[in-house]
Amino acid sequence: MEQQKPKMQRFTYKDFEQMFPDDASCLEWLRSFLYPDGIFCKKCDRVTKHHRTLSRPSYSCDYCGHHVHPTAGTIFHKSSTSLRTWFHAIYLMASTRCGISAKQIERETGVTYKTAWRMFKQIRTLLQEERMLDGAVEVDETYFGGERRGHARRLDNKKPILGMVQRNGAVVALVADNVKAETVIPEIHKYVLPSTTIYTDTASWYNTVQGERRYRHKRINHSAGVYVMGDIHTNSVEGFWSLIKRGIGGVYHSVSLKYLQNYLDEYSFRYSHRKDVEPMFLTFLRQIAKPPDVC
Numbered sequence: 001m002e003q004q005k006p007k008m009q010r011f012t013y014k015d016f017e018q019m020f021p022d023d024a025s026c027l028e029w030l031r032s033f034l035y036p037d038g039i040f041c042k043k044c045d046r047v048t049k050h051h052r053t054l055s056r057p058s059y060s061c062d063y064c065g066h067h068v069h070p071t072a073g074t075i076f077h078k079s080s081t082s083l084r085t086w087f088h089a090i091y092l093m094a095s096t097r098c099g100i101s102a103k104q105i106e107r108e109t110g111v112t113y114k115t116a117w118r119m120f121k122q123i124r125t126l127l128q129e130e131r132m133l134d135g136a137v138e139v140d141e142t143y144f145g146g147e148r149r150g151h152a153r154r155l156d157n158k159k160p161i162l163g164m165v166q167r168n169g170a171v172v173a174l175v176a177d178n179v180k181a182e183t184v185i186p187e188i189h190k191y192v193l194p195s196t197t198i199y200t201d202t203a204s205w206y207n208t209v210q211g212e213r214r215y216r217h218k219r220i221n222h223s224a225g226v227y228v229m230g231d232i233h234t235n236s237v238e239g240f241w242s243l244i245k246r247g248i249g250g251v252y253h254s255v256s257l258k259y260l261q262n263y264l265d266e267y268s269f270r271y272s273h274r275k276d277v278e279p280m281f282l283t284f285l286r287q288i289a290k291p292p293d294v295c
Contacts, residue, residue, distance in 0.1 A: 007277070011280075020087050023057070023082050031059060049063075050068060085109050089105050089123060095281065097247075121259075125262075132191060135166055136196070139234075141161065142161050142245075144260060145260075189213055197216040199220070200220075243271065
């Protein structure tokens with residue numbers, strides 16, 4: 001009997017409330033995550049024992065009194081919004097497949113729309129990942145924005161998006177200037193490892209994809225009404241496009257081109273980690289980092 005793969009653990013709002021009932025519990029989680037081996041005191045030049053400072057969100061060295069601020073250099077830095085509200089917003093964003101609007105975060109957390117939008121933007125910066133793809137990778141393009149003019153389908157007023165999906169794995173989605181070979185091929189070389197099998201349609205800009213990277217290139221002829229031929233198809237990447245279009249159209253309604261890549265990063269991160277066992281909320285949290293020279 002084939003062994004079932006473990007599914008992602010459930011993490012309900014009740015779990016969230018129990019784990020993070022207040023700001024202090026959020027700060028303690030942040031301290032434990034950012035300093036798993038203990039806090040290094042720069043004045044003592046070693047890892048020392050620290051105690052929580054009640055008057056501020058910091059920890060003080062037991063020996064010299066030097067303060068360390070876990071929120072410094074993170075998305076929470078100098079924010080007047082409570083740490084638990086930040087964690088709540090991250091939980092809301094991580095608990096949906098198609099995204100959640102800043103307006104909904106405003107309603108759920110009680111902050112102003114301006115604050116909700118800023119939190120929204122900052123949390124998205126956590127979700128930028130550099131990934132390399134291999135094995136079997138499907139490559140396709142879609143278009144975003146613009147308006148339909150007359151009876152003809154015009155693409156000159158739309159923004160192309162290039163997608164690369166590793167079957168049963170991660171995805172890379174990029175806003176592209178165009179879909180010419182000189183633009184598309186370097187991006188494929190950047191994110192897809194050599195000797196990978198690449199699946200595309202018959203668009204002309206994929207003609208030279210093999211190049212020096214020793215890719216195996218298989219193509220499906222959509223224009224002939226063929227969508228699957230054995231293992232040759234682009235269904236995975238097209239499914240990802242459907243997820244994005246449902247999310248943007250149904251949740252956000254419209255997205256400016258200025259922030260489109262940020263939205264793609266969010267959808268790509270959630271898709272790439274969809275098979276993780278750890279709850280998506282904790283996966284989001286573990287993206288929090290701070291510069292190495294900031295205390």
